[in-house]
Amino acid sequence: xxxxxxxxxxxxxxxxxxxxxxxxxxxxxxxxxxxxxxxxxxxxxxxxxxxxxxxxxxxxxxxxxxxxxxxxxxxxxxxxxxxxxxxxxxxxxxxxxxxxxxxxxxxxxxxxxxxxxxxxxxxxxxxxxxxxxxxxx
Numbered sequence: 001x002x003x004x005x006x007x008x009x010x011x012x013x014x015x016x017x018x019x020x021x022x023x024x025x026x027x028x029x030x031x032x033x034x035x036x037x038x039x040x041x042x043x044x045x046x047x048x049x050x051x052x053x054x055x056x057x058x059x060x061x062x063x064x065x066x067x068x069x070x071x072x073x074x075x076x077x078x079x080x081x082x083x084x085x086x087x088x089x090x091x092x093x094x095x096x097x098x099x100x101x102x103x104x105x106x107x108x109x110x111x112x113x114x115x116x117x118x119x120x121x122x123x124x125x126x127x128x129x130x131x132x133x134x135x136x137x
Contacts, residue, residue: 047087
Protein backbone atom coordinates (compact mmCIF):
# COMPACT_ATOMS: atom_id res chain seq x y z
CA UNK A 1 0.00 0.00 0.00
CA UNK A 2 1.24 3.46 -0.87
CA UNK A 3 0.26 6.87 0.45
CA UNK A 4 -0.34 9.84 -1.85
CA UNK A 5 -1.37 13.50 -1.52
CA UNK A 6 -4.16 15.22 -3.48
CA UNK A 7 -4.59 19.02 -3.33
CA UNK A 8 -8.10 20.46 -3.55
CA UNK A 9 -10.30 23.41 -2.62
CA UNK A 10 -12.74 23.42 0.30
CA UNK A 11 -15.79 22.64 -1.91
CA UNK A 12 -13.73 19.90 -3.59
CA UNK A 13 -12.72 18.47 -0.23
CA UNK A 14 -16.32 18.32 0.97
CA UNK A 15 -17.39 16.45 -2.19
CA UNK A 16 -14.42 14.08 -1.99
CA UNK A 17 -15.05 13.26 1.67
CA UNK A 18 -18.64 12.37 0.71
CA UNK A 19 -17.98 10.54 -2.58
CA UNK A 20 -14.27 9.72 -2.78
CA UNK A 21 -11.81 10.80 -5.45
CA UNK A 22 -13.16 10.34 -8.96
CA UNK A 23 -11.06 10.36 -12.13
CA UNK A 24 -11.87 13.43 -14.19
CA UNK A 25 -10.40 16.12 -16.37
CA UNK A 26 -10.50 19.16 -14.10
CA UNK A 27 -9.45 22.74 -14.70
CA UNK A 28 -5.69 22.15 -14.39
CA UNK A 29 -5.88 18.91 -16.40
CA UNK A 30 -7.75 20.70 -19.19
CA UNK A 31 -5.14 23.47 -19.20
CA UNK A 32 -2.42 20.82 -19.53
CA UNK A 33 -4.37 19.06 -22.34
CA UNK A 34 -4.64 15.82 -20.35
CA UNK A 35 -6.46 13.29 -22.56
CA UNK A 36 -7.58 10.82 -19.88
CA UNK A 37 -9.68 11.38 -16.75
CA UNK A 38 -7.52 10.72 -13.69
CA UNK A 39 -6.95 11.55 -10.03
CA UNK A 40 -3.62 13.35 -9.86
CA UNK A 41 -1.61 13.09 -6.67
CA UNK A 42 1.87 13.74 -5.36
CA UNK A 43 3.93 10.63 -4.58
CA UNK A 44 5.48 11.97 -1.36
CA UNK A 45 5.43 14.91 1.02
CA UNK A 46 8.59 16.52 -0.40
CA UNK A 47 7.03 16.59 -3.87
CA UNK A 48 3.81 17.99 -2.40
CA UNK A 49 5.67 20.81 -0.63
CA UNK A 50 7.66 21.59 -3.77
CA UNK A 51 4.53 21.68 -5.93
CA UNK A 52 2.62 23.91 -3.51
CA UNK A 53 5.50 26.37 -3.27
CA UNK A 54 5.98 26.44 -7.05
CA UNK A 55 3.80 25.50 -10.02
CA UNK A 56 0.67 24.32 -8.17
CA UNK A 57 0.74 27.31 -5.86
CA UNK A 58 0.89 29.53 -8.94
CA UNK A 59 -2.05 27.64 -10.49
CA UNK A 60 -4.15 28.51 -7.41
CA UNK A 61 -3.00 32.17 -7.25
CA UNK A 62 -6.41 33.48 -8.27
CA UNK A 63 -8.30 31.19 -5.88
CA UNK A 64 -9.24 33.08 -2.72
CA UNK A 65 -10.42 30.18 -0.57
CA UNK A 66 -8.62 27.60 1.51
CA UNK A 67 -6.68 24.71 0.01
CA UNK A 68 -6.65 21.26 1.56
CA UNK A 69 -4.45 18.22 1.09
CA UNK A 70 -6.01 14.78 1.27
CA UNK A 71 -3.55 12.09 2.29
CA UNK A 72 -4.83 8.74 1.12
CA UNK A 73 -3.76 5.14 0.77
CA UNK A 74 -4.03 3.44 -2.60
CA UNK A 75 -3.78 -0.27 -3.31
CA UNK A 76 -5.26 -0.34 -6.80
CA UNK A 77 -3.55 -1.30 -10.02
CA UNK A 78 -4.91 1.20 -12.57
CA UNK A 79 -2.48 4.11 -12.57
CA UNK A 80 0.28 5.79 -14.58
CA UNK A 81 3.67 6.96 -13.36
CA UNK A 82 4.97 7.78 -16.85
CA UNK A 83 4.00 11.44 -16.67
CA UNK A 84 7.39 12.87 -17.58
CA UNK A 85 8.16 13.62 -13.95
CA UNK A 86 8.84 11.62 -10.82
CA UNK A 87 6.66 13.59 -8.44
CA UNK A 88 3.16 12.73 -9.60
CA UNK A 89 0.88 9.74 -10.18
CA UNK A 90 -2.31 9.57 -12.27
CA UNK A 91 -4.82 7.15 -10.77
CA UNK A 92 -7.28 5.90 -13.37
CA UNK A 93 -9.98 4.53 -11.07
CA UNK A 94 -12.09 5.91 -8.21
CA UNK A 95 -10.52 6.06 -4.75
CA UNK A 96 -13.01 5.46 -1.92
CA UNK A 97 -13.43 8.12 0.77
CA UNK A 98 -12.53 5.39 3.28
CA UNK A 99 -8.98 5.42 1.89
CA UNK A 100 -8.45 9.04 3.01
CA UNK A 101 -6.35 8.79 6.14
CA UNK A 102 -5.74 12.45 6.92
CA UNK A 103 -6.70 15.96 5.84
CA UNK A 104 -4.11 18.73 6.01
CA UNK A 105 -4.55 22.45 5.58
CA UNK A 106 -2.44 24.39 3.09
CA UNK A 107 0.24 24.84 5.77
CA UNK A 108 0.41 21.02 6.06
CA UNK A 109 -1.12 21.01 9.53
CA UNK A 110 -3.68 18.27 10.29
CA UNK A 111 -7.31 19.34 10.23
CA UNK A 112 -8.48 18.44 13.72
CA UNK A 113 -12.14 17.73 13.00
CA UNK A 114 -11.53 15.24 10.17
CA UNK A 115 -13.10 11.84 10.73
CA UNK A 116 -12.29 9.04 8.26
CA UNK A 117 -15.31 7.59 6.46
CA UNK A 118 -16.62 4.47 8.19
CA UNK A 119 -19.21 3.14 5.77
CA UNK A 120 -18.70 4.96 2.50
CA UNK A 121 -20.82 4.41 -0.55
CA UNK A 122 -19.16 2.17 -3.14
CA UNK A 123 -17.10 4.10 -5.69
CA UNK A 124 -18.76 5.05 -8.95
CA UNK A 125 -17.82 3.02 -12.02
CA UNK A 126 -14.70 4.29 -13.73
CA UNK A 127 -15.05 6.22 -16.96
CA UNK A 128 -11.65 4.99 -18.11
CA UNK A 129 -11.51 2.15 -20.59
CA UNK A 130 -9.93 -1.12 -19.58
CA UNK A 131 -7.39 -0.63 -22.36
CA UNK A 132 -5.50 1.88 -20.20
CA UNK A 133 -1.93 0.99 -19.35
CA UNK A 134 -1.03 -0.19 -15.86
CA UNK A 135 2.31 0.50 -14.28
CA UNK A 136 3.61 -0.63 -10.93
CA UNK A 137 5.07 1.66 -8.30
